[in-house]
Amino acid sequence: MVRRMRRLAGVAIGGLAALLLSFTLAEPVKAAPKAPPAxxxxxxxxxxxxxxxxxxxxxxxxxxxxxxxxxxxxxxxxxxxxxxxxxxxxxxxxxxxxxxxxxxxxxxxxxxxxxxxxxxxxxxxxxxxxxxxxxxxxxxxxxxxxxxxxxxxxxxxxxxxxxxxxxxxxDSLNPAEDINEAFGELRRLLLLNVAVMLVITLGLAGIALLIRRRTR
Structure with a gap:
């Protein structure tokens, strides 16, 4: 039972981390350029x-x-x-x-x-x-x-x-592109931090569950 719980926890942690890391690698959405007046x-x-x-x-x-x-x-x-x-x-x-x-x-x-x-x-x-x-x-x-x-x-x-x-x-300046790039980097950093925190939390939860099972 303990081994099964550990395998499930490992699969969940891996899947969650992969999902979050895939978000961090996604490119920021660029705003469509406005058409000039007629x-x-x-x-x-x-x-x-x-x-x-x-x-x-x-x-x-x-x-x-x-x-x-x-x-x-x-x-x-x-x-x-x-x-x-x-x-x-x-x-x-x-x-x-x-x-x-x-x-x-x-x-x-x-x-x-x-x-x-x-x-x-x-x-x-x-x-x-x-x-x-x-x-x-x-x-x-x-x-x-x-x-x-x-x-x-x-x-x-x-x-x-x-x-x-x-x-x-x-033409040497592109404020929209610079803002998108800055937000993209910030999003990557935040999501990476969240992924790390979730991995640590789930790992601690798995260890606590294992200790609890063994002390019974």
């Missing part, structure tokens, strides 16, 4: 005709321009800047398919830092209010690389009006 049109000073950027042909430029008008990441400005301080104006129209959905006015060379203006009248007829926002310091360089005739500038590392950008190329 496209943007850019018009303004120095452009004879609008720049028509589409996700199929210019995905990086489309995403970069969209980030400039993502208002939840920007700081709203209470007052209206002076017209003389705004500099050249560039209008960005965001498309869903071939349908214009949103429009914004960008001022990359405004005094005190870039500005973003959201007109009250939007292409999709949704109700909103006119508002000014402090733009990203990378606005000028983003528009320049997209094809807008602006002089080359250098992005700020530490921040600035509306939030800073990095000089390190975007």
């Amino acid at each position: 496209g943007v049109d850019i018009s303004g000073d120095g452009l004879a005709e609008p720049l028509r950027l589409r996700a199929e042909s210019h995905p990086q430029h489309v995403v970069a321009v969209i980030e400039q008008v993502t208002l939840r990441a920007l700081v709203r400005q209470s007052g209206k800047p002076k017209a003389a301080d705004l500099g050249p104006k560039y209008t960005v129209v965001v498309l869903a398919g071939d349908v214009p959905k949103q429009t914004y006015d960008l001022y990359p060379e405004a005094v005190g830092g870039p500005r973003v203006f959201r007109p009250a009248k939007q292409p999709d007829s949704r109700k909103t209010t006119a508002a000014w926002f402090l733009g990203r310091v990378s606005m000028s360089e983003t528009l320049r690389t997209a094809g807008v005739p602006l002089e080359r500038t250098y992005e700020s590392v530490s921040g600035g009006v509306g939030g800073g950008e990095r000089i390190i190329p975007e």
